Amino acid sequence: MIPAKFDYARPQSAEEAVRVLADAGPEAKVLAGGQSLLPILRLRLSFPELLVDVGALGALRGVREEGQELAVGALTTHHDMVHDPLVRAHAGLLARAAATIADPAVRHRGTLGGSLAHADPAGDLPAVCLAMDATMVALGPQGYRTIPAAEFFVDYLQTALRPDELLTEIRFPVLDGWGYHYEKFHRTAQAWAVVGVAAAVRRERNGGGIAEARVGLVNMGARPLRAHLTETALAGAEPTRETIGRAATMAAEGAHPPTDLSGSAEYREHLARVLTRRALLAAAGAA
Amino acid sequence: MSTGMTGRTEQAPVREVGRARTRKEDARLVTGQTTWTDNMTVPGLLHVAILRSPLAHARIERVDASPALEREGVVAVFTGADLAAGLGSLPCAWQVTEDMILPEHPAVAVDEVRYVGDPVAVVVARDRYAAADALEDVWVDYEPLPPVLDLEAALAEDAPLVHADKGSNRCYTWPLVSGDYETARGQADVVLRRRHHQQRLIPNAMEPRACVVVPVPSTGEYTLYSSTQIPHIVRIMMALTTGIPEQKLRVVAPDVGGGFGSKLQVYGEDAICLALARTLGQPVKWTESRSESYQAQHHGRGQIQDIELAATSDGRLLGMKADILADMGAYLMIITPGTPLLGAFMYPGIYKMDAYDFHCTGVFTTRTPTDAYRGAGRPEATFAIERTMDELAAELGLDPLELRRRNWIRHEEFPFTTVAGLTYDSGDYAAATDRATALFGYADLRAEQRARHANADPVRLGIGVSTYTEMCGLAPSRILGSLRYAAGGWEAASIRVLATGKVEVITGTSPHGQGHVTAWSQIAADVLGVPFEDVEVMHGDTRVAPQGMDTYGSRSLVIGGIAVHEAALKVVAKARKLAAHLLEASEDDLDFADGVFSVRGSPDARKTIQEVAFAAFAAHDLPEGMEPTLNAEHLLDPDNFSYPHGTHLCAVEVDTETGAVAIRSYVCVDDVGRVVNPMIVEGQVHGGVAQGIAQALYEEAVYDDAGNLVSGTMADYLVPAAPDLPDLVTDRTETPATSNPLGVKGVGEAGTIASTPAVVNAIMDALRPLGVRDVRMPCTPERIWRAVREAADSESSRKEDAS
Amino acid sequence: MVSPAKDQAPMPRASVARISVNVDGVDHRDEVEPRLLLVHYLRDTLGRTGTPIGCDTGNCGACTVDLDGATVKSCQVLAVQADGGRVTTIQGLAGPDGAWHPLQTAFHEQHALQCGYCTPGMIMAARDLLRETPDPTPEQVRDALEGNLCRCTGYQNIVRAVLAAAAELRRQGAPEPRGQGVDVPQVSGQEAPA
Numbered sequence A: 001m002i003p004a005k006f007d008y009a010r011p012q013s014a015e016e017a018v019r020v021l022a023d024a025g026p027e028a029k030v031l032a033g034g035q036s037l038l039p040i041l042r043l044r045l046s047f048p049e050l051l052v053d054v055g056a057l058g059a060l061r062g063v064r065e066e067g068q069e070l071a072v073g074a075l076t077t078h079h080d081m082v083h084d085p086l087v088r089a090h091a092g093l094l095a096r097a098a099a100t101i102a103d104p105a106v107r108h109r110g111t112l113g114g115s116l117a118h119a120d121p122a123g124d125l126p127a128v129c130l131a132m133d134a135t136m137v138a139l140g141p142q143g144y145r146t147i148p149a150a151e152f153f154v155d156y157l158q159t160a161l162r163p164d165e166l167l168t169e170i171r172f173p174v175l176d177g178w179g180y181h182y183e184k185f186h187r188t189a190q191a192w193a194v195v196g197v198a199a200a201v202r203r204e205r206n207g208g209g210i211a212e213a214r215v216g217l218v219n220m221g222a223r224p225l226r227a228h229l230t231e232t233a234l235a236g237a238e239p240t241r242e243t244i245g246r247a248a249t250m251a252a253e254g255a256h257p258p259t260d261l262s263g264s265a266e267y268r269e270h271l272a273r274v275l276t277r278r279a280l281l282a283a284a285g286a287a
Numbered sequence B: 001m002s003t004g005m006t007g008r009t010e011q012a013p014v015r016e017v018g019r020a021r022t023r024k025e026d027a028r029l030v031t032g033q034t035t036w037t038d039n040m041t042v043p044g045l046l047h048v049a050i051l052r053s054p055l056a057h058a059r060i061e062r063v064d065a066s067p068a069l070e071r072e073g074v075v076a077v078f079t080g081a082d083l084a085a086g087l088g089s090l091p092c093a094w095q096v097t098e099d100m101i102l103p104e105h106p107a108v109a110v111d112e113v114r115y116v117g118d119p120v121a122v123v124v125a126r127d128r129y130a131a132a133d134a135l136e137d138v139w140v141d142y143e144p145l146p147p148v149l150d151l152e153a154a155l156a157e158d159a160p161l162v163h164a165d166k167g168s169n170r171c172y173t174w175p176l177v178s179g180d181y182e183t184a185r186g187q188a189d190v191v192l193r194r195r196h197h198q199q200r201l202i203p204n205a206m207e208p209r210a211c212v213v214v215p216v217p218s219t220g221e222y223t224l225y226s227s228t229q230i231p232h233i234v235r236i237m238m239a240l241t242t243g244i245p246e247q248k249l250r251v252v253a254p255d256v257g258g259g260f261g262s263k264l265q266v267y268g269e270d271a272i273c274l275a276l277a278r279t280l281g282q283p284v285k286w287t288e289s290r291s292e293s294y295q296a297q298h299h300g301r302g303q304i305q306d307i308e309l310a311a312t313s314d315g316r317l318l319g320m321k322a323d324i325l326a327d328m329g330a331y332l333m334i335i336t337p338g339t340p341l342l343g344a345f346m347y348p349g350i351y352k353m354d355a356y357d358f359h360c361t362g363v364f365t366t367r368t369p370t371d372a373y374r375g376a377g378r379p380e381a382t383f384a385i386e387r388t389m390d391e392l393a394a395e396l397g398l399d400p401l402e403l404r405r406r407n408w409i410r411h412e413e414f415p416f417t418t419v420a421g422l423t424y425d426s427g428d429y430a431a432a433t434d435r436a437t438a439l440f441g442y443a444d445l446r447a448e449q450r451a452r453h454a455n456a457d458p459v460r461l462g463i464g465v466s467t468y469t470e471m472c473g474l475a476p477s478r479i480l481g482s483l484r485y486a487a488g489g490w491e492a493a494s495i496r497v498l499a500t501g502k503v504e505v506i507t508g509t510s511p512h513g514q515g516h517v518t519a520w521s522q523i524a525a526d527v528l529g530v531p532f533e534d535v536e537v538m539h540g541d542t543r544v545a546p547q548g549m550d551t552y553g554s555r556s557l558v559i560g561g562i563a564v565h566e567a568a569l570k571v572v573a574k575a576r577k578l579a580a581h582l583l584e585a586s587e588d589d590l591d592f593a594d595g596v597f598s599v600r601g602s603p604d605a606r607k608t609i610q611e612v613a614f615a616a617f618a619a620h621d622l623p624e625g626m627e628p629t630l631n632a633e634h635l636l637d638p639d640n641f642s643y644p645h646g647t648h649l650c651a652v653e654v655d656t657e658t659g660a661v662a663i664r665s666y667v668c669v670d671d672v673g674r675v676v677n678p679m680i681v682e683g684q685v686h687g688g689v690a691q692g693i694a695q696a697l698y699e700e701a702v703y704d705d706a707g708n709l710v711s712g713t714m715a716d717y718l719v720p721a722a723p724d725l726p727d728l729v730t731d732r733t734e735t736p737a738t739s740n741p742l743g744v745k746g747v748g749e750a751g752t753i754a755s756t757p758a759v760v761n762a763i764m765d766a767l768r769p770l771g772v773r774d775v776r777m778p779c780t781p782e783r784i785w786r787a788v789r790e791a792a793d794s795e796s797s798r799k800e801d802a803s
Numbered sequence C: 001m002v003s004p005a006k007d008q009a010p011m012p013r014a015s016v017a018r019i020s021v022n023v024d025g026v027d028h029r030d031e032v033e034p035r036l037l038l039v040h041y042l043r044d045t046l047g048r049t050g051t052p053i054g055c056d057t058g059n060c061g062a063c064t065v066d067l068d069g070a071t072v073k074s075c076q077v078l079a080v081q082a083d084g085g086r087v088t089t090i091q092g093l094a095g096p097d098g099a100w101h102p103l104q105t106a107f108h109e110q111h112a113l114q115c116g117y118c119t120p121g122m123i124m125a126a127r128d129l130l131r132e133t134p135d136p137t138p139e140q141v142r143d144a145l146e147g148n149l150c151r152c153t154g155y156q157n158i159v160r161a162v163l164a165a166a167a168e169l170r171r172q173g174a175p176e177p178r179g180q181g182v183d184v185p186q187v188s189g190q191e192a193p194a
Ligand SMILES: Cc1cc2nc3c(=O)[nH]c(=O)nc-3n(C[C@H](O)[C@H](O)[C@H](O)COP(=O)(O)OP(=O)(O)OC[C@H]3O[C@@H](n4cnc5c(N)ncnc54)[C@H](O)[C@@H]3O)c2cc1C
Pocket: A029, A030, A031, A032, A033, A034, A035, A036, A037, A038, A039, A054, A074, A075, A100, A101, A102, A103, A106, A109, A110, A111, A112, A113, A114, A115, A117, A118, A122, A123, A124, A125, A161, A165, A166, A167, A168, A190, A191, A192, A193, C057, C058, C059
């Protein structure tokens, strides 16, 4: 119910934040929206010595269009993403998935950066970033570096971020002209995904065959996954119920989903196949 | 049930009773001007935090509290041994059989912990943060003992014991046998056996518990503020447990944020806080967190039910057998052993049969104790009969409603004494069912269901029926006595008529959301002929309402509300006497209507009840022997239970690919007799049905093999939110109860009792054509998916065998 | 005592923080532990006990308040994070003359509460919805309340009440504007694009 004691800092710039983190060492934690961190602190599952509140870093909140990329600040909230016209126009999958997270009050506070840095395999946005081939931008004592989504998620609640790095921005290649769909299966409205599937499909011009399909899987392992076999099977295929259905049967290949309160591994594999089919049919406009 | 001493005011027009009055309670609640126990603060208040066992079963080898004492802000730390001297065992009021095992239940464990959450040590600090911190610095060494989790395995000869000194995990076996079941079974064409599992549930009142104790050391007086449904019972039990003389102990239930049985309890934390306030001479407060409450508040349900129905081939029931294993948890709390037995009388439901054979065995396990949760025993019973009736209908190839029609008690057969020995006073099962099927569009949905089946639609439609009744209004004292319950089931009401003619109603019920302030105002206003606004209702403080049996078991209206009615009649009788005296008329010549006494035949000779009230107060001119007051009180002990009933119909769509269930429509037609406030009644039905649906689809207290509560936070235990529940179509039929002068029946639990089997029956109705025989509650998507897959597998292996 | 107040050179870390928060129109200045939850600040420090606590995981919504024009679960926010902010609770909803907010009236009239423990959070969440979506469908109301649990009512009358209040607010003219401090485009609450 009540967090253990910690110290607090509220830096006024990203550079300062990184300096504070570096000075404090591994017992410091970034506080963004707090929607994952605070429950953990309240249940006393974690005992950081210092929270570095990045809430004052207004520059890290907001969305910019940069050529063929959309740059979304790490502090952009779920609510912002749902409503942002640029996100809706060029990264609709992100908006769609963000809208399924928790509830409006949590969405007002929870941030994209926090969701990704927290790397909960049941979180909706990591798999979306993976499916969209996003790139993470991190600032550390040595300056900025970029990390492709495929390398960012390392293990359960673990990312490639170092303790003294701050995730500042996430860059999404714009998916103009793609069809997309986010299929989340959860037991109650507010609950996390048992399994989620983020699908994006680019058709050949004039409504032809599938040029490229991407499938990101939520809660199918210790980290978010891509359904590579399904994606490969669809490249160049016709978007019929049959081909998509067949490709979807491979969605869980190689995944090692958890068994927990909300479902067994076996059930999750089954769900991944069914939801992948549904998500792809919707994304390909073949539903 | 009439008081017999007054002329009834039959002639008074019914103005308030039956009206959808908005609630007097709301003004404070919608503006945040509340008095939740945790809101309270007093000078010198100390905060209590409780260290709880992380193990399901272990011997306590050593508790070292000294590091905690060193911490800033910490005032004291106590172990179980420290507190044992001043605190007796926590009470169980229901010795259900002579040989029932009743283990010692210390508020803080001394040598052994028996469930995850069993208190081990108590920290007192100057603020709640310091108290929480200090828990980190109390060190306990445990020697693990084997957990006891499986109800059947626990009864084996060599099973590890929850209470080693008691020699067995069998708490009791309680029989109820009527007629000759073996003969009935022998005559039957069909004998259908089913096993049902009632999962453990966590009641989840939205307000976690809290208590504040304010002592007056110089006089030895204590005030306990507690978020309880039962301040009166808590007072008695705390006096016995702590040794504080009853007259020195005042118990107050301030605003209480829901209960559903979870606050119908005499909890150790209240006793601990009284003991701490006594030792420290300072006020103390304890507030639980939600996760803590999941371990520390009693759970509900937790039964395995083996049910057998014996019937003829044309669907006439001959007999029923019910063998129940009931999970007691680690200790017996206030009515732990009796809770499953409250259902014992209801397994036969609304049906006629010749023989009934019921046995319930209570079993100790190393889990949080169980006790009453909304419905307490009756939801389990109703589920068992209504689920099994649907199975029987399927077995016999009958429509489930038709099977029920062939067996239910007909309207003209009331009052009817059931095979379980209860006398149902009134009811009209056909009327409620006809209304429900019409609202539901039963025939159309059946047609759609057939079409979907024919097309092998992956989303199946199912229709679930539940024609329930229940016994509530707990309870006639003589029956409670015969069931060996320690106390009675009466209720108290008193009415004070103030000098200005305004009225105070004092009730022994203790509402926490049920709207008694509004409903009692309506009842009193009608009888007294005073405006609704002129009535103030007081409750929940043993100084204000010294007598009462509190609120649970849908008892408040049918006992407490009727007591208000009877007390008001006594006031009118007194007023009549005085009015007659003032008007120099005979009492028999007075009419009383709309609050005015008038002399029959001379309409100008009249006195309002307010004028009479003032005359009583002034006391200048009273009839011989009359005391200067119109005040009256009434203690009412009911003759019988109350038997609301109704028909609930549920249509679900089941996605056979994912196992997801969506409730498409839900119709409830309830018969709760006459209605005092239809808006409140509808609200009770809504909330009750929601909790029943939650049992069917979402909720379960899940333990792992080590006895840890894995669904241990609100993130894991799925309380449904608004998008997870359907809009209900509600309607009523009205068959007045004959057991009380207002004709009312209880409504607090009916929705919960009715709805769980309606939902599960609907799921089974959707899946039965696929070969599915059963799905355990909660009917999670995975369980449904597995059931469908297993049915398909056995279907295909059957085909292979055949070829 | 160190303090990270904004007008000073920011200190690297502090174990006590000085905050200033406006709650229901009143300015408060306090020194708090950084770990103090906003809901405890409201309840224990300021005595604004209208906002209750129902859980420790951010699930129940009982503690919902408005912070700078958007709802938050006040158990999921540190008091220091509200520094410089403006908090509105259930106790600050009524007009200066004590007149109830239409949502308060509607909850009363539609019997949308029983024990009332969830009510402050429900009303705050519903108010947030109606600012973005003045004419919601019943489904939108249910979705907007997905983070607010009620154990008593089954939600049906809550949905009714929110729809009634929405109609009343529309009848009265402009629904309340979003407060300052949040830069949210005024997109009506439609679904994200498919
Ligand atoms: C009731 C409830 C239900 C929820 N349901 C869902 C759901 O269904 N799906 C879902 O995806 N999420 C869900 N969430 C979580 C929510 O999305 C969180 O907002 C999100 O996971 C974390 O974002 P945050 O900004 O709140 O991060 P915080 O809680 O502030 O931080 C989370 C972690 O990330 C680190 N961190 C944060 N920002 C940065 C950064 N910029 N650089 C480096 N490290 C950083 C922190 O140190 C911390 O370890 C739910 C939360 C709640 C309370």
